[in-house]
Amino acid sequence: MIILKIGGSILTNKDSSESEVDAGSLERIAREIKSSLDNSFKELIIVHGAGSFGHPPAKKYKIGEAFDKSEFPEKRIGFCETQNAVKKLNMHVCEAFIKEGLPVVAIPASSFMTATNKRITHGNLDSFKRYLDKGFIPVIYGDVVLDDELEICVISGDQLIQYLAVNLSPDEVILGTDVDGVYNKNPKTHDDAIFFDKFSSLEDLDTLEGTTNVDVTGGMVGKIKELLYLADLGIESKIINAEVENNIFKVLENEKVKGTIISRGN
Incomplete structure (x- = not known):
């Protein structure tokens, strides 16, 4: 599933x-x-x-x-x-x-x-x-x-x-967004934004200055908090860029796609 x-x-x-x-x-x-x-x-x-x-x-x-x-x-x-x-x-x-x-x-x-x-x-x-x-x-x-x-x-x-x-x-949770995953700041407005290939701790949220639109539902930080809760239960998630052609197909087929994995594991 x-x-x-x-x-x-x-x-x-x-x-x-x-x-x-x-x-x-x-x-x-x-x-x-x-x-x-x-x-x-x-x-x-x-x-x-x-x-x-x-x-x-x-x-x-x-x-x-x-x-x-x-x-x-x-x-x-x-x-x-x-x-x-x-x-x-x-x-x-x-x-x-x-x-x-x-x-x-x-x-x-x-x-x-x-x-x-x-x-x-x-x-x-x-x-x-x-x-x-x-x-x-x-x-x-x-x-x-x-x-x-x-x-x-x-x-x-x-x-x-x-x-x-x-x-x-x-078995999998996949989030398709308009960026490649989690960055320390909005990659659309900051060329020096640092990409995280993995996110595993609430403490890491302190390094984020804001990534994408902050709206009535919480933006990227809200997504990470929800997914870290799942990570505590052993459910791994991945945030990818759904605007990139074939990324959805590839991630559904378990092929390599650039993205941020949300997991408590090492």
């Missing part, structure tokens, strides 16, 4: 106020996944980010921040706008995958998960297991859910990865 995360920055222009899909990247990734599945059998779960679809409304309505009860009507609308936005992106993703012949089925987190203080505390994964058993590819994505303490909150794709991995024990 492989859990593959496709970052919102790959599928959309995350900094844009417009909700536009990067159709070229999406179609290419769909082809690479299909080629890998045609080449060798594997169970696959796909997680994708919210990108420019989900982040603007979540930020506008400050979803996940404490609020007065009098603000709840407006917060409800914000919840609905955010949920609807990420659902639209998921529709584009699933359409592209189905067109390529991939048997994907969307399973929104908001339909079966709840949280407490922004952390997932409940989510019955029986449907995931049943779809996998029947040869489907479950697709889940960053979403908004009910929260026992905050009423509503954002659940990132990276947190979904952790929850799924803890409960389903995959």
Whole structure:
């Protein structure tokens, strides 16, 4: 079993106020996944980010921040706008995958998960297991859910990865981002950025000045924290650049790809 995360920055222009899909990247990734599945059998779960679809409304309505009860009507609308936005992106993703012949089925987190203080505390994964058993590819994505303490909150794709991995024990976890892996600073704006081929400690986070966009879900540092938790359970992860052609195919086929391994091992 492989859990593959496709970052919102790959599928959309995350900094844009417009909700536009990067159709070229999406179609290419769909082809690479299909080629890998045609080449060798594997169970696959796909997680994708919210990108420019989900982040603007979540930020506008400050979803996940404490609020007065009098603000709840407006917060409800914000919840609905955010949920609807990420659902639209998921529709584009699933359409592209189905067109390529991939048997994907969307399973929104908001339909079966709840949280407490922004952390997932409940989510019955029986449907995931049943779809996998029947040869489907479950697709889940960053979403908004009910929260026992905050009423509503954002659940990132990276947190979904952790929850799924803890409960389903995959053989591999792969994150496709818009950079080659973890750097000590943003490699897009700093030529002297230092690349980490391996990351194994929370203490190492002190060496990071910020790598990619910091958004409502935590950016690269948030990803690393989620994956280090998995590393403590013996689940190794790899962060790669999904913008590089054939990287998704290669990593699914266990071929060598430049990236950062998140592991507690030596």
